[in-house]
Amino acid sequence: MSIGSFACASVLCLGIVLPAVGQGSPAQTPAYLLRLERTRANDNACVLVRGDGQYHFERSTSEQTTILEGVVPGADLHQLLHWVGDDELVDLTQDKIVAPIFIGPKDEFLLSVNRPEGWQNLIFPAPPTWQRYTRSVVPLARWLDRARKAKRPIRLREEKGRDYCTPPHTPELTTRSRQALVPFVFIARTTSFKGKDGEETCAVVYPDGRYHRETKSQQSGSNQIATAVFEGLVKAERLQALRDVLAGPDIHNPLETNRPRWMLQTDGEITTLTLPQEGKTRTILFWKYEPVFDLRGVWRVDESGIKALEPLRQWLTSNVDVPSTVPLAKAGLTDCVPPRQP
Secondary structure (H helix, E strand, C coil): CCCCCCCCCHHHHHCEECCCCCCCCCCCCCCEEEEEEEEECCEEEEEEEECCCEEEEEEEECCCEEEEEEECCHHHHHHHHHHHCCHHHHCCCHHHCCCCCCCCCCEEEEEEEEECCEEEEEEECCHHHHCCCCCCHHHHHHHHHHHHHCCCCEEECHHHHCCCCCCCCCCEECCCCCCCECCCCEEEEEEEEECCEEEEEEEEECCCCEEEEEEEEEECCCCCEEEEEEEEECCHHHHHHHHHHHCCHHHHCCCCCCCCCCCCCCEEEEEEEEEEECCEEEEEEEEEEEEEECCCCCEEEEEECHHHHHHHHHHHHHHCCCCCCCCCCCCCCCCCCCCECC
């Protein structure tokens, strides 16, 4: 089983902010309502809808690209407004969407809704992550699959009309925050598989001893994902022991810096360790795959630097991964990314 990952696409990944209006004056052009996109292995479809029902639809497969424009029927437009106005979607934020550890064939859904305070952008990396939102996201995904059947479509030539469902104007890029991250001692993230069990963990420790830890587990074939978030404080003397561990030469000089060509099989793990270094950060990769075939067809374990992490694992077990620690209630996942400095 390979590690689940998904590639960002079009508007959401570029940080593009869709404006509240299109070309022309606000008095002449209705505001954009929403943008939907569904990406499968060999099939990508997107639609951009204005408040007056005008839409632009694109679908690309391995064989052809189809581009349509037209008007959403009044009844459908009313339904769209109902779905995007449901509290189930209005209150949804990205940190509440828990990506599965085991991901099947590529099938992700991207949703952008124009709200009074700005665009609400959400990425659902697999069907189970949106199928629970039956009053809003599920009907929107189904409507996208039917969008090509809207009334009075105008078929455009690909070279003339393809724009990946972005507004007909020069996109405005969001300004990335130049604020530095709050200083930290290290960030560790691990994805591991053992048989049918998959687990993702991360931990970040700060110079004052505070720590934040997250766990996520799932069984292959199940859509149930268990998550937990923990926070606490490490004593000063234990912080010094941590710094001694992180200063070890084996940690800073793993055997390889790239992932091997084999995918994760029944057992294995990948760990990244991020350390501050001269005002920047350095991320070091460690991995272990078992079993894999070598060139002679013999099963063996292949690893890079995993043994060097053992002292750090022992420190985490004694100071952070403590069974008696109670998880926080209703805490969202942050992937242990430190906050920005105020």
